[in-house]
Amino acid sequence: MLATLAAFGFEWDGEVLYQSDRLDAYRHTLAQLRAEQRTFECSCSRKTLAETDTQRYPGTCRNGPTAPGVTATRLRADDTAVVAFHDFFQGQQRIALRDLGDVIVRRRDDVPSYQLAVVVDDAWQGITHVVRGHDLLSSTPWQIWLQRSLRLPQLHYGHLPLVLEADGAKLAKSRHAIALDVAHAPALLHEALRLLAQQPPAELRRASIAEIWQWARAHWQPARIQGRAAVYLSPHSDSF
Numbered sequence: 001m002l003a004t005l006a007a008f009g010f011e012w013d014g015e016v017l018y019q020s021d022r023l024d025a026y027r028h029t030l031a032q033l034r035a036e037q038r039t040f041e042c043s044c045s046r047k048t049l050a051e052t053d054t055q056r057y058p059g060t061c062r063n064g065p066t067a068p069g070v071t072a073t074r075l076r077a078d079d080t081a082v083v084a085f086h087d088f089f090q091g092q093q094r095i096a097l098r099d100l101g102d103v104i105v106r107r108r109d110d111v112p113s114y115q116l117a118v119v120v121d122d123a124w125q126g127i128t129h130v131v132r133g134h135d136l137l138s139s140t141p142w143q144i145w146l147q148r149s150l151r152l153p154q155l156h157y158g159h160l161p162l163v164l165e166a167d168g169a170k171l172a173k174s175r176h177a178i179a180l181d182v183a184h185a186p187a188l189l190h191e192a193l194r195l196l197a198q199q200p201p202a203e204l205r206r207a208s209i210a211e212i213w214q215w216a217r218a219h220w221q222p223a224r225i226q227g228r229a230a231v232y233l234s235p236h237s238d239s240f
Helices: 002-007 023-035 046-050 114-125 134-149 182-195 202-206 209-219
Strands: 039-042 072-075 082-087 091-096 103-106 129-133 156-160 162-164 230-232
Touching: 002 182, 023 039, 023 072, 023 103, 023 114, 072 134, 082 134, 082 156, 091 134, 103 114, 103 134, 114 134, 129 134, 134 156, 182 202, 182 209, 202 209
Parallel strands: 129 156, 162 230
Antiparallel strands: 039 072, 072 103, 082 091
């Protein structure tokens, strides 16, 4: 993955951080949240929750686990709280926590959850801006609530549209879900700009990676994808 990012001209300004090296930091954060009574243990399995008639966690174990055995740890949501933020690409967002429920911060197998790990690591690394796919937009309110609970700065977020097949299927689950060919990195980067409605000139397809990035930085128009959750490959596209 790192080699592929480098081949496409991505750069980073520090050492790569591996979550496997950060377990002590996650455990310390969990201990802090527990000490402040911001979490509770949950014995509900996925099967149990799948049998409920709601998409959000219904608060079954808020007063204690309802079954013996292993538990997960959930962050207690304030049912009166509202999370608001401006997304660079999706505009103003306003979400009531009661509509999301209590998110898992430690899994039943004792592994810290994605939601916890990214919040702790972003703060530790001094991250201020996060740009990622639209499929993670729904995770942002939970992460902001966790930042508030830990008294950490709220970050700035932008969620780019996903690339989907013409029939709406996710690219990651389609016939196009193959490794990127770094030998064709300039052409693929050009296609990514085209899919994001940036209208790169055709001749840029044959430019170097450095030249494509120079053009992209000078001509980037985020308004062209404002409010778009997805972009679509043409039925006969072989670019990705």
